[in-house]
Amino acid sequence: MTPPGTDPAPPLTRLPDGTIKQVNPFTGTKVWTLPGRGARPLGLDRPAPQPLDPSERDRHCAFCVGRMVETTPEIARVVRDGPSWQEVRGLLADQLDDSVPQFRLFTNLFEILSYDYWHLTHGYEPTPESRAHRTAYLSTPAGREHVAALARIRMRAGGTSGADAGPLTEGDLEREAVALFAGNHQVVAARRHYADGATNDSQHAFSGTLTPEEHWQYTRFTIAAVRDLYRDNPYARYVSVFQNWMRSAGASFDHLHKQLVAIDEPGAELEREVERVRSQPDFFARWGREYADAQGLVIARTPTAVAFAGVGHRYPSVEVHTSATSRRPWELDDDEVRDFSDLLHACHAATGSDVPTNEEWHHCPPPLDLPVPLRAVVKWRVSTLGGFEGATRIYVTTMDPWTVRERTVTRLRGLADRGVVSGRITVD
Numbered sequence: 001m002t003p004p005g006t007d008p009a010p011p012l013t014r015l016p017d018g019t020i021k022q023v024n025p026f027t028g029t030k031v032w033t034l035p036g037r038g039a040r041p042l043g044l045d046r047p048a049p050q051p052l053d054p055s056e057r058d059r060h061c062a063f064c065v066g067r068m069v070e071t072t073p074e075i076a077r078v079v080r081d082g083p084s085w086q087e088v089r090g091l092l093a094d095q096l097d098d099s100v101p102q103f104r105l106f107t108n109l110f111e112i113l114s115y116d117y118w119h120l121t122h123g124y125e126p127t128p129e130s131r132a133h134r135t136a137y138l139s140t141p142a143g144r145e146h147v148a149a150l151a152r153i154r155m156r157a158g159g160t161s162g163a164d165a166g167p168l169t170e171g172d173l174e175r176e177a178v179a180l181f182a183g184n185h186q187v188v189a190a191r192r193h194y195a196d197g198a199t200n201d202s203q204h205a206f207s208g209t210l211t212p213e214e215h216w217q218y219t220r221f222t223i224a225a226v227r228d229l230y231r232d233n234p235y236a237r238y239v240s241v242f243q244n245w246m247r248s249a250g251a252s253f254d255h256l257h258k259q260l261v262a263i264d265e266p267g268a269e270l271e272r273e274v275e276r277v278r279s280q281p282d283f284f285a286r287w288g289r290e291y292a293d294a295q296g297l298v299i300a301r302t303p304t305a306v307a308f309a310g311v312g313h314r315y316p317s318v319e320v321h322t323s324a325t326s327r328r329p330w331e332l333d334d335d336e337v338r339d340f341s342d343l344l345h346a347c348h349a350a351t352g353s354d355v356p357t358n359e360e361w362h363h364c365p366p367p368l369d370l371p372v373p374l375r376a377v378v379k380w381r382v383s384t385l386g387g388f389e390g391a392t393r394i395y396v397t398t399m400d401p402w403t404v405r406e407r408t409v410t411r412l413r414g415l416a417d418r419g420v421v422s423g424r425i426t427v428d
């Protein structure tokens with residue numbers, strides 16, 4: 001079987017000396033796993049754990065809930081009251097400590113595509129909700145102080161004069177405030193920096209230490225924010241969702257968060273997929289679930305989603321695909337989101353908090369009507385790309401997909417026995 005429009009080589013080829021050549025069925029990325037290298041440990045550099053200072057609790061980084069005025073004004077938060085979860089929107093600076101946010105949504109202080117980019121290139125304007133929030137926020141002294149402090153940081157970083165003026169000029173404050181409230185690059189941050197009961201700084205709270213229910217809320221909240229970015233910005237052609245875990249995987253802080261970035265192009269990967277899906281509507285099922293099944297790469301399943309070791313990624317990877325290919329992420333029902341979230345959570349838990357990872361989501365954006373499912377790829381950042389990769393565009397990994405599967409399944413069975421992953425999951 002060969003996917004249409006890609007290299008004629010099959011996704012997986014085992015050579016006589018044990019070399020495994022991989023070609024990603026979706027992207028065409030070429031990866032080689034060389035014999036002898038796969039036996040190496042993950043190669044992680046673990047510094048000696050240091051005890052935590054209890055007085056620093058919830059104040060370890062700018063995403064911590066004890067330092068909420070270091071992030072931009074909050075767009076929304078998820079709060080928990082026993083079994084019920086609620087979304088609260090548009091709080092003012094004085095209200096930030098009135099409830100405990102389990103997850104917070106706010107604009108990235110330094111956006112990849114700035115407000116000016118959207119406004120000047122496309123004529124994008126803030127929504128009435130964003131304007132109303134800005135006006136209300138700036139109407140209190142605490143809100144003004146918060147926004148002015150962030151405005152100064154942005155102006156200094158951008159080399160704009162006037163950043164150190166006594167009080168900021170009204171014009172400077174207004175200009176920066178517009179961008180702070182109408183950013184198209186957003187962050188969803190989780191509450192904990194360290195796991196509950198952590199005593200040293202190696203015990204980070206990551207996706208795998210959330211409960212399955214918390215992870216479900218994290219996923220739902222993220223999906224709703226993606227929907228809103230498309231709704232509020234008619235020029236957004238795609239919303240990229242990703243989670244960099246640990247600084248060595250590109251994160252600013254070792255504090256669990258996802259980023260959502262609206263862009264005005266669909267991106268090269270989606271353009272390739274569109275071509276293939278048009279000629280082969282069952283493309284994702286065939287080269288995702290069915291191929292993984294045939295090759296013995298499936299890790300676990302829920303009723304409407306499957307997790308398997310990915311083929312042809314620059315780093316050893318696990319993929320989670322929903323089977324609902326006809327609907328966008330925000331059109332999935334609660335059970336389908338839960339099925340997707342539970343598997344993603346379980347894969348992170350099995351990967352472990354000490355492995356730096358990139359979680360990348362893929363989905364079908366609104367203008368397209370194609371059978372492209374919501375799926376996530378979790379990449380283990382355990383190797384460093386070098387000159388060979390740059391020169392050849394062939395990536396060498398230390399672990400073949402079967403080894404990734406075996407490591408994940410083994411750890412997942414232990415986690416399932418301890419009841420820390422969802423009971424909806426069947427481990428293969």
Ligand SMILES: [Zn+2]
Pocket residue numbers: 059060061062063064065192193253254255
């Ligand atoms: Zn933190």
